[in-house]
Amino acid sequence: MPSPATPRRAGTESPAGQSTGLPGWQISHWFNTTTRIDLDDLRGRVVLIHAFQMLCPACVAHGLPQALRVHEVFQGEAVTVIGLHTVFEHHEVMGSPALQAFIHEYRLPFPIGIDQADETGPLPVTMSQWGLRGTPSVVLLDRQGRARLHRFGVVD
Numbered sequence: 001m002p003s004p005a006t007p008r009r010a011g012t013e014s015p016a017g018q019s020t021g022l023p024g025w026q027i028s029h030w031f032n033t034t035t036r037i038d039l040d041d042l043r044g045r046v047v048l049i050h051a052f053q054m055l056c057p058a059c060v061a062h063g064l065p066q067a068l069r070v071h072e073v074f075q076g077e078a079v080t081v082i083g084l085h086t087v088f089e090h091h092e093v094m095g096s097p098a099l100q101a102f103i104h105e106y107r108l109p110f111p112i113g114i115d116q117a118d119e120t121g122p123l124p125v126t127m128s129q130w131g132l133r134g135t136p137s138v139v140l141l142d143r144q145g146r147a148r149l150h151r152f153g154v155v156d
Contacts, residue, residue: 048140051138056136084126086124
């Protein structure tokens with residue numbers, strides 16, 4: 001059963017004690033966008049971040065279709081869907097060219113970033129900093145950039 005996860009390193013605390021957001025992500029390459037996307041650029045919008053691996057069965061069967069539905073339903077409104085490809089296993093077969101073909105085959109229209117590899121360990125940088133436990137994972141940010149949902153597994 002999916003359970004909430006607490007990021008290992010939360011963002012700074014506001015005077016009221018509420019987190020102002022997660023650490024910025026470290027993206028090595030973007031797809032479906034011509035510009036680099038920073039979390040601060042998304043303030044004022046609700047953001048659904050879907051962390052996935054293209055060889056993850058639950059991501060392909062549940063997570064990505066859900067992210068696609070959210071993108072289609074809220075397109076043109078103040079909701080943004082971002083994919084975060086977090087490779088923590090089978091690195092040699094999930095490189096940028098394979099992901100580009102995957103995005104094309106599954107017709108994923110929203111921006112997708114590749115989580116920066118960490119040379120010191122198997123987990124990519126953002127996955128580690130955000131405390132993501134695996135894939136699929138969903139992070140929902142409010143309009144102020146605060147994480148309101150941080151969940152590992154299939155979300156109903």
